[in-house]
Amino acid sequence: MMDNGVPNTVPGPAVVSPHPEAQENIRTLKRHGFSTRFVHWAVAVSAIILVLSGLGQLPLFHRYMVDELPYLGWTSDFNVTLAIHYSAAMLLTFAAIYHVLVHTLRREFTIVPRRGDFKESYLIIKAMLGSGEEPDSHKYLAEQRLAYAFIGANLALLLATGYIKVLKNLAGSDLPYEMLWTNTQLHNLATVLLILGVVGHLTAFAFKANRPLLPSIFHGQVDAEYARNRHCLWCEEIEDQ
Ligand code: HEM
Numbered sequence: 001m002m003d004n005g006v007p008n009t010v011p012g013p014a015v016v017s018p019h020p021e022a023q024e025n026i027r028t029l030k031r032h033g034f035s036t037r038f039v040h041w042a043v044a045v046s047a048i049i050l051v052l053s054g055l056g057q058l059p060l061f062h063r064y065m066v067d068e069l070p071y072l073g074w075t076s077d078f079n080v081t082l083a084i085h086y087s088a089a090m091l092l093t094f095a096a097i098y099h100v101l102v103h104t105l106r107r108e109f110t111i112v113p114r115r116g117d118f119k120e121s122y123l124i125i126k127a128m129l130g131s132g133e134e135p136d137s138h139k140y141l142a143e144q145r146l147a148y149a150f151i152g153a154n155l156a157l158l159l160a161t162g163y164i165k166v167l168k169n170l171a172g173s174d175l176p177y178e179m180l181w182t183n184t185q186l187h188n189l190a191t192v193l194l195i196l197g198v199v200g201h202l203t204a205f206a207f208k209a210n211r212p213l214l215p216s217i218f219h220g221q222v223d224a225e226y227a228r229n230r231h232c233l234w235c236e237e238i239e240d241q
């Protein structure tokens, strides 16, 4: 989901300039380009809408009387929630295809999990809880690479099973009952796992050590000093380029 950040500055000591914009540049590094931020937010927005409209179809909002609240009657109208589900599915499909094509063509694979990521994640979490030294990191921490794979695999399963459900809804379709039953169980299981993955992803920012990454997903820049300390292997790669 992420690309190699092209540095707009070489990491080094902060230089005081009379121009505030120039100071801003010297103190930050470019971490995420447009493609990464577009994919992140297109996936995040579509996934949240898909979860809510999917739960509406179960129909949870009728069971828990959410549809009796003012202006929320439509939340248990199957035709409305299905139309919303299909619209968000189109956005997710576009973002997924764009992500795979663009980042494969640019050969940007820094977020793909590597051997030893489970052990490294354990050491990072242990260090964040105050015990031991944190290992040096590349652009992404080992636990971020694992989070990417986990969320990505569930989204891929949701896309595959979702399109089988679309086929089922087409006029004249005659798919076997057992296949549709298994498909629905997988669609629902991936929904639960995705919710857990996103909760875990957001919980990561409860740790102070991870918070400096937050601005980068909005405007692309990260504090250069933070990157030098925590992602020193990434900074070395940038300097070598
Ligand atoms: C359904 C909602 C979301 C999904 C599916 C999602 C998914 C992801 C994934 C797979 C990554 C890459 C792996 C990682 O860094 O852990 C990522 C990165 C990131 N996400 Fe999200 N995300 C969601 C919502 C959010 C929200 C609401 C925020 C905060 C406002 C956020 C902030 C970030 C940041 C800051 C990064 C980049 C970290 C870095 O620079 O290394 N995400 N997201």
Ligand code: HEM
Residues within 6 Å of the ligand: 046, 047, 048, 050, 051, 053, 054, 055, 057, 058, 082, 085, 086, 089, 090, 092, 155, 158, 159, 161, 162, 163, 165, 166, 169, 184, 187, 188, 190, 191, 194
């Ligand atoms: C983040 C991704 C997604 C989530 C969380 C999600 C969640 C859900 C949930 C909870 C349901 C209701 C239970 C069920 O019938 O299994 C549902 C139904 C459905 N979903 Fe998804 N879904 C996602 C993506 C997709 C995609 C990409 C498609 C394909 C276009 C899709 C198509 C459908 C269809 C056709 C139904 C059934 C409507 C019916 O009963 O006829 N979903 N989804």
